[in-house]
Amino acid sequence: MDFSIREIKGIGLRKEKLFARLGIMTIADLLQYFPREYEDRNHVLPIGQVEIPSDTPVLICGKVGTIQEVRPRRSMTILKVVISDNSGSAELIWFNQPYRKRFFSKGQILSAFGKMEWAYGHRQMNAPEVENGLVQPGGFVPVYGLTEGLYQADVRNAMREALHFAAEHGDVLPDSIPTDEYAQYRYMPNLAAYENMHFPQHMKQQEQARKQLAFAELFDMQLGLLLRRQHARMAAGIKCGPNGSLLRQLVHQLPFTLTKGQIKAFLDIQNDMEGEVPMQRLIQGDVGSGKTVVAAMALAKIVENGYQGALMAPTEILAVQHYEEFCRLFKGCPLRVALLTGRTTGKERAVILQELKEGTVQILIGTHALIQEDVDFFDLGLVVTDEQHRFGVKQRAALQNKGRSPHTLYMTATPIPRTLTLSIYGDLDVSSIHEMPPGRKIVKTYAVGEAMRKRIYRFLEKNMAQGRQCYIVCPLVEESETVDLQAATALYEQLRTTVFSNRSCGLVHGRMSGKDKEAVMEAFQKGDIQLLVATSVIEVGVNVPNAAVILVDGAERFGLAQLHQLRGRVGRSNIQSYCILLSAKGSEETKQRLHWMETIHDGFILAEKDLLLRGSGHLFGYVQHGLPDLKAADIIRDVSILMNARESAAAFLQSPVDEEYVLRILKRRFGRHFDGLLNN
Structure with missing residues (x-):
């Protein structure tokens, strides 16, 4: 039965709406909203013995002394709460959160978790997580993905209440179809697996729980896919004759x-x-x-x-x-x-x-x-x-x-x-x-820094003077079409009126109407536009054989798969083509990604690298394929579990199966994604 999260203690209308932003509507949704990481809170450190600055968050406990609210200017408040133990004291600091003051009282025992630093002659923790009372050492605390207005404490408290509700009511968690293969992953009862995913005492428990839930999830998904295939094969096909x-x-x-x-x-x-x-x-x-x-x-x-x-x-x-x-x-x-x-x-x-x-x-x-x-x-x-x-x-x-x-x-x-x-x-x-047609040349790819921008523009001009066409892809500013559009429009206007004022330039972006976008792309395809400035919406598959150079501005903001797709806009004839990845200094991961782009041209190998860098989850847009995102399973770590789950699902379908029972189980697990899983 699908119980609304309003059924559990502490969830009112406001929090219900906040949880809905995370895709959480039912208690089952909540229990399958697994932590993104865990904080080790196995040791309470004496305040005076914490190394400063602490590279990782630490757990301290102490008695509240002074509580002070400071207003250095009209638009800012600083709340300072001093706690101390036998070894020393520390200030807990919160900016512009005056409402927190009512949670503290002098003499109160308080636990705080955060990074310690030295400032203004004091040990300080900026915006730590706090709990009332002495936290017992032991265990790992879950850290969840949040939305504005929702805090870690909100999700943790809701999760504890949801587990308690599941223990009392029983029919809350997704059922699992029993199979012989599942037995090797069945480390604990189903409810205990969820408890250890959210509040493990040891990480070994958490990994056992994750494997158990991952097998059940992958088994059910493979069962749905194989059922879809089975249904398709039940129809009489068109039997074609030999080639004519x-x-x-x-x-x-x-x-x-x-x-x-x-x-x-x-x-x-x-x-x-x-x-x-x-x-x-x-x-x-x-x-x-x-x-x-x-x-x-x-x-x-x-x-x-x-x-x-x-x-x-x-x-x-x-x-x-x-x-x-x-x-x-x-x-x-x-x-x-x-x-x-x-x-x-x-x-x-x-x-x-x-x-x-x-x-x-x-x-x-x-x-x-x-x-x-x-x-x-x-x-x-x-x-x-x-x-x-x-x-x-x-x-x-x-x-x-x-x-x-x-x-x-x-x-x-x-x-x-x-x-x-x-x-x-x-x-x-x-x-x-895997092979490319004869005559196609590898697109030469270069990752360069901002200092090369003028030289790149000269290189584009040289190619256009030879009759070639070029793309410039604007940087992905943020997850906002409006901001990205502004950046693209600004760059387009700058280049059109200055650097490339002697060239016909065009602009294409995702906010344009389909008709307008088609018109610009058609003009580029015909050669009426020499330089096309675009956001990352350049159509996959658009074939402009005369396009010889693509400049990806802000390349550090794009993933490997996206960069490879953008590179595919050029190199579509026997003309030597170039992909220039212009980027700011980035992390080691960014450097690695751009290096792979320079040295690897096989999209399948790059896809494997992308998966290693970014993890699974919804990397390839499961929803676009009508499939739900994975909750417990991780395709990178769980290849062997996936293979076992697929073999197990295939074997299960070979035996007499109560299909109505199976469909009910799948509907229960995958909810609103169920139709996508079974219908193609």
């Missing part, structure tokens, strides 16, 4: 030789399409690895078997790009390719819809316009979704539902490590293309 003349003509007139990776990916697709069940396959390949040609081959195969194919792209400019590419690839072939986007209106749209319904349009390429109600196919046999993570689960399903269990092919240019592939795409077969 249309496919042979397409391959024969290709102006290049297919790479080994492209051939292997198509053989995987061919086997699927000639099988008994609908294909569910993902092609992942680096930017420019030739996924579109493989998709064209799959579409040719479905057409020569008497069915129609559809390709859906996330933006109009990408859809147009695919349409133009397909027209070139299929030139002279006996089939009709059509384009349907939001701009396709009136008579043109009516003709396309009629021909689609009659079957004379065999391949339809478009945007979300493909899933509108009045778009009817004669017999849809293959659905291809480009950059599929850009579409919602329901959007992808809506296109598939326009056919009778059509084959489905997804494409992504975001390389994903194998371990995450298992968790995100556990219901799909995956083909990876």
Whole structure:
């Protein structure tokens, strides 16, 4: 049963709203909101013996002496509370928090946890965490992610009350499906596992609890993914015949030789399409690895078997790009390719819809316009979704539902490590293309400091003088589209009116209307704009072969995956291209990240590095794939647990299963994400 957090002591309407900001609505949500770290409070130190300054927070206890509120100026208050023990005394300081004064009284025993420093002749702790009474040494205190208005004490107190509530009411925590494999991770009762995740006495207990809960979580997620796959395979698929003349003509007139990776990916697709069940396959390949040609081959195969194919792209400019590419690839072939986007209106749209319904349009390429109600196919046999993570689960399903269990092919240019592939795409077969087409040159990448800015601008000017085009990506200022837009607009105006006043410049950002953004990108694609200034919203997959240089300003603010995607905007022809990463001095991690960008050009290797640097959680946007974020599991540490959980889930489904019971368990665990987990 889903109990609201209002059921527990101390949660009123105000705190309910604050917890909701963290995605916590029920007691189960709260109990699965695990600490991000733990503070070791196993030792109370005598105040006079604390090293100053203390590099890490320390725990002290003492009796309250003086309580003083100082107002050095009208807009500032300083609260000073002095506590002392037999070894010395320390001032506890809070700025602009006068309400705290009422919590303290002279003679009170107080525990304080924080970093100690020396200031104005006193030992001081600035804004420590305090508790009334003498804290008993022992245990680790949880530290949670917060939102404005919510404090660590609020979450800890709520968590203690939630655990107490769970002990009394029982039916609060997510159930686990019992399996033989789970027994090896079953260190303690379920409630005890949650208690040790939040308030462990020893970190060994916490790790045992985490492994136990991680296995249950991964098992349930894999069970959901395998059920989704099982449901898809229950439908009667379109069994295609051997490759025919249309496919042979397409391959024969290709102006290049297919790479080994492209051939292997198509053989995987061919086997699927000639099988008994609908294909569910993902092609992942680096930017420019030739996924579109493989998709064209799959579409040719479905057409020569008497069915129609559809390709859906996330933006109009990408859809147009695919349409133009397909027209070139299929030139002279006996089939009709059509384009349907939001701009396709009136008579043109009516003709396309009629021909689609009659079957004379065999391949339809478009945007979300493909899933509108009045778009009817004669017999849809293959659905291809480009950059599929850009579409919602329901959007992808809506296109598939326009056919009778059509084959489905997804494409992504975001390389994903194998371990995450298992968790995100556990219901799909995956083909990876690693090679680049012949003639493509590696994009030379340089990480430089601010002192090089003028030289970089001269380098951009030199390339534009040679007829090339350039990108400048503005720094990600903060998690605010408004602030990022202001930074981009300011840089654009500065460059347009000074450094590059002799060049045609354009600006694109996320706050522009789709129509305006398309217009700018189209002008850049045609060569009417030489220098494009942009925020990080540059469309993935946009193909401008003449673009030779991309400058990423403030590169230290971007992750590896994002930097690699940005680098993929250039190097799309045989022109030598360059990626310049301009950054301020950063941490060792930043230096390492930029060094990897300079030396590694394989997106799959960079994805593994990115995972190591940033951890799992929602690194790859599970919600975009219709999946919930992981709570206890960590894909980096838990590869073996993931493998065991997947094998265990597969074995579980081989035995007689009460599917209603399983669905109830999954609904209970994953809540509002459940539909995304089971429905594609």
